[in-house]
Amino acid sequence: MSAALRSFHHSEYPPSRIAAARSELQLSVSVCLPARECAGTVGAIVEALLELKALGAIDELVVVDAASADGTAEVAARAGAEVWQEDELVGELGPALGKGDAMWRALWSLRGDLVCFLDADSEGFSPHFACGLLGPLLCEPGVSFVKGHYRRPIEYEGALHADGGGRVNHLTARPALAVFYPELAAVRQPLAGEVAARRSLLECIPFATGYGVEVAMLIDVWREVGLEGIAQVDLEEHRNRHQPLAALAPMALTVLATIARRLEGDGRLAPAHTGGVRADLAPVERPPLRAAPDRQARERVGA
Numbered sequence: 001m002s003a004a005l006r007s008f009h010h011s012e013y014p015p016s017r018i019a020a021a022r023s024e025l026q027l028s029v030s031v032c033l034p035a036r037e038c039a040g041t042v043g044a045i046v047e048a049l050l051e052l053k054a055l056g057a058i059d060e061l062v063v064v065d066a067a068s069a070d071g072t073a074e075v076a077a078r079a080g081a082e083v084w085q086e087d088e089l090v091g092e093l094g095p096a097l098g099k100g101d102a103m104w105r106a107l108w109s110l111r112g113d114l115v116c117f118l119d120a121d122s123e124g125f126s127p128h129f130a131c132g133l134l135g136p137l138l139c140e141p142g143v144s145f146v147k148g149h150y151r152r153p154i155e156y157e158g159a160l161h162a163d164g165g166g167r168v169n170h171l172t173a174r175p176a177l178a179v180f181y182p183e184l185a186a187v188r189q190p191l192a193g194e195v196a197a198r199r200s201l202l203e204c205i206p207f208a209t210g211y212g213v214e215v216a217m218l219i220d221v222w223r224e225v226g227l228e229g230i231a232q233v234d235l236e237e238h239r240n241r242h243q244p245l246a247a248l249a250p251m252a253l254t255v256l257a258t259i260a261r262r263l264e265g266d267g268r269l270a271p272a273h274t275g276g277v278r279a280d281l282a283p284v285e286r287p288p289l290r291a292a293p294d295r296q297a298r299e300r301v302g303a
Contacts, residue, residue, distance in 0.1 A: 007233070008136055142229060
């Protein structure tokens with residue numbers, strides 16, 4: 001009988017429980033916010049997360065900025081975060097190739113045993129996002145990777161619809177996984193940017209560099225630890241800016257191409273030269289960090 005995906009609610013993991021478990025297990029925690037043009041939201045997020053740091057729930061808070069023109073880096077620094085520029089991380093590889101690349105580059109320098117990635121454009125952010133994601137890693141046996149899920153309200157035709165956002169998630173990622181990776185069909189939001197994992201696991205998997213990073217990470221983690229090593233947590237509601245349809249179409253294409261690339265790797269789809277996915281549709285991928293254990297090796301990866 002196959003394992004069932006374990007699901008939890010964020011309320012099970014208040015900051016006091018996270019701090020106590022982290023102390024007992026002697027595990028350090030890094031929280032990383034990849035950010036692009038998020039000046040309007042990142043300051044409040046940093047302040048909320050610093051409250052968790054003061055309570056002993058997390059150790060390190062980093063904002064990785066994509067050279068934002070709106071002052072995101074300055075706002076984050078004033079609020080108290082450590083700020084890194086994504087292009088300066090592993091700079092010998094040249095400019096970063098999107099969110100997934102920023103996450104991969106940040107992982108080289110983040111110090112935590114557990115790493116939590118959060119979106120920097122969340123409105124009305126609450127510390128329960130971080131605590132909810134860290135909870136299963138610290139309190140539930142066997143969990144190595146945690147995905148968040150939530151309602152995404154969207155307004156159209158003058159009315160607010162409680163769960164109308166996340167269109168690429170609902171119309172592309174979930175149906176594709178249900179068809180090709182049915183074991184992952186129960187994952188509510190495979191494209192959610194809110195994830196937490198053991199660093200040792202993240203170092204074992206490649207990182208897709210663009211919009212494909214979340215779905216690639218989910219499939220690759222499942223291959224490494226199985227469904228029994230994955231949990232999802234209900235974070236209730238997530239409000240952020242919604243992309244226009246013109247921007248969602250290339251996102252959906254990248255997600256599909258990323259899944260197709262993994263089907264190729266599984267031998268379930270013909271390689272590109274015999275009719276499989278075109279190489280230019282799937283994002284560049286960075287290799288597992290464990291493939292480059294020292295700086296000399298690092299200078300060769302992805303080149």
